[in-house]
Amino acid sequence: MSTLDSNAIAILGGTGDQGLGLALRFAAAGRPVRIGSRKEERALAAAEEVRGKVRGADVTGHENAEATRRAEIVILSVPFEHTAPTVKGLTAALAPGQILVSMGVPLATAIGDGPVRTVGVWQGSCAELVASLAPDGVHTVSAFQNVPAHRLQDLPHAVECDVIVSGDKAPRERVMELCKLIPSVRAVNGGPLANARYVEAWTALLIGLTVRYKVPEGMGFRLTGLPE
Amino acid sequence: MSTLDSNAIAILGGTGDQGLGLALRFAAAGRPVRIGSRKEERALAAAEEVRGKVRGADVTGHENAEATRRAEIVILSVPFEHTAPTVKGLTAALAPGQILVSMGVPLATAIGDGPVRTVGVWQGSCAELVASLAPDGVHTVSAFQNVPAHRLQDLPHAVECDVIVSGDKAPRERVMELCKLIPSVRAVNGGPLANARYVEAWTALLIGLTVRYKVPEGMGFRLTGLPE
Numbered sequence: 001m002s003t004l005d006s007n008a009i010a011i012l013g014g015t016g017d018q019g020l021g022l023a024l025r026f027a028a029a030g031r032p033v034r035i036g037s038r039k040e041e042r043a044l045a046a047a048e049e050v051r052g053k054v055r056g057a058d059v060t061g062h063e064n065a066e067a068t069r070r071a072e073i074v075i076l077s078v079p080f081e082h083t084a085p086t087v088k089g090l091t092a093a094l095a096p097g098q099i100l101v102s103m104g105v106p107l108a109t110a111i112g113d114g115p116v117r118t119v120g121v122w123q124g125s126c127a128e129l130v131a132s133l134a135p136d137g138v139h140t141v142s143a144f145q146n147v148p149a150h151r152l153q154d155l156p157h158a159v160e161c162d163v164i165v166s167g168d169k170a171p172r173e174r175v176m177e178l179c180k181l182i183p184s185v186r187a188v189n190g191g192p193l194a195n196a197r198y199v200e201a202w203t204a205l206l207i208g209l210t211v212r213y214k215v216p217e218g219m220g221f222r223l224t225g226l227p228e
Numbered sequence: 229m230s231t232l233d234s235n236a237i238a239i240l241g242g243t244g245d246q247g248l249g250l251a252l253r254f255a256a257a258g259r260p261v262r263i264g265s266r267k268e269e270r271a272l273a274a275a276e277e278v279r280g281k282v283r284g285a286d287v288t289g290h291e292n293a294e295a296t297r298r299a300e301i302v303i304l305s306v307p308f309e310h311t312a313p314t315v316k317g318l319t320a321a322l323a324p325g326q327i328l329v330s331m332g333v334p335l336a337t338a339i340g341d342g343p344v345r346t347v348g349v350w351q352g353s354c355a356e357l358v359a360s361l362a363p364d365g366v367h368t369v370s371a372f373q374n375v376p377a378h379r380l381q382d383l384p385h386a387v388e389c390d391v392i393v394s395g396d397k398a399p400r401e402r403v404m405e406l407c408k409l410i411p412s413v414r415a416v417n418g419g420p421l422a423n424a425r426y427v428e429a430w431t432a433l434l435i436g437l438t439v440r441y442k443v444p445e446g447m448g449f450r451l452t453g454l455p456e
Contacts, residue, residue, distance in 0.1 A: 116419070116423075148453075151453075160452040160453075161452060164433070188437065189437075189440055189441075190433070190436075190437070191344070191436050191437075191440060195344075195433060195436065197429070198429050198430060198432065198433035199433070201425070201426050201429055202426060202430060204426065205392070205418070205423060205426035205427070206451075208418075208419050208423065209416065209417075209418070209419075209451065209454075210453075212417055212419060213417075213454060213455055214455075215453050215454070215455065217453060218453060219451050219452060219453040219454060220451070220452045220453060221449045221450065221451050221452060222449065222450045222452055223434075223437065223447050223448070223449050224388040224389060224447060224448045224449060224450055225376075225379075225388075225438075225443050225445060225446060225447040225448060226437075226441060226443070226447060227441055227442075227443065
């Protein structure tokens with residue numbers, strides 16, 4: 001029987017570029033990481049990759065539902081079009097008090113169009129879609145949309161990004177603490193979950209800038225005027 | 229008979245906080261500025277204020293249509309709900325080849341709600357609304373939405389913001405040159421005009437952050453990873 005660990009961080013879709021980047025950063029900060037995937041063998045391979053790069057890391061691989069049962073905070077790092085099916089598949093695995101972190105962006109790639117445009121989400125944003133599907137008592141928080149995967153994976157270098165975190169106060173503050181595990185990241189209180197729509201849309205603009213300016217390592221942003 | 233000056237910059241709504249801030253910055257950079265307002269006396273007063281702060285500035289005040297006739301580049305710095313009526317009122321004053329700069333944001337204040345939320349614009353953004361109403365041959369470019377008025381007006385200090393400029397290539401590049409007149413501003417090629425929707429929405433998020441973090445001078449952003 002698996003046990004929920006309040007110190008562990010589950011990353012569903014942790015085999016993708018951005019999920020793997022977060023796994024590396026959290027493992028490097030000494031936190032237990034539970035990588036989830038639809039296929040256990042892919043999660044096991046990703047966990048092995050992280051352990052190879054971060055000596056002594058407590059990183060394991062699981063099917064999504066099993067990873068979810070093992071960590072209080074569960075980060076959804078799946079493509080937008082897999083978000084709703086993934087959350088629906090976790091109904092039995094999620095327990096009240098857990099925090100679901102939405103980092104998805106409704107890029108128009110979901111409908112075969114390009115990543116510099118978005119599709120409209122009935123609920124207002126990917127994060128609100130997640131919240132609408134999460135079981136009662138599970139908190140949804142929006143974060144990490146604008147941190148480029150390449151910079152996350154490049155452990156020797158700082159990512160030089162601010163992360164805007166939106167959601168209810170208590171779970172939002174938990175996720176803001178997570179952000180601070182990544183060197184140089186500033187966690188910014190983005191207010192209510194509905195503000196995720198601004199942050200998600202910004203990703204599509206940043207992707208366009210990255211292409212236009214030929215910056216393969218990705219672009220991020222820093223707020224100016226933010227009090228220390 | 230007024231003559232169009234390719235060096236001059238018209239700022240309609242130049243009596244408001246942000247328009248006045250731009251007028252000060254462009255005047256300080258030595259450019260002729262034509263401040264427009266619905267009421268000529270308010271424009272005259274704003275022009276006098278700028279001349280009082282920038283020695284030797286070539287700044288004059290006019291009704292909106294007259295200011296429009298005097299400058300190749302016309303910046304719309306009016307509240308969102310005045311945007312469509314203002315552009316409709318300029319049909320006779322605008323000539324092909326002129327550039328209309330949209331800096332409006334569809335804040336929900338337009339419908340009596342708060343400035344941390346936006347209203348949906350049928351055309352996609354305030355900038356595309358402007359483009360839909362501009363006479364044939366007039367170019368619409370989106371810029372300056374995210375530069376706080378207080379920082380613009382504080383001439384001794386750098387504004388420390390990036391400005392994302394969207395629109396067709398030739399007029400966009402003209403407006404990017406304008407941005408560079410403001411010390412420390414970086415002009416960023418934001419691609420097609422439709423991308424204005426991302427930049428406009430970001431303003432509502434920044435306003436919320438400004439309130440939440442109690443930063444009366446306003447917050448902006450810098451992209452990280454932008455090539456020099």
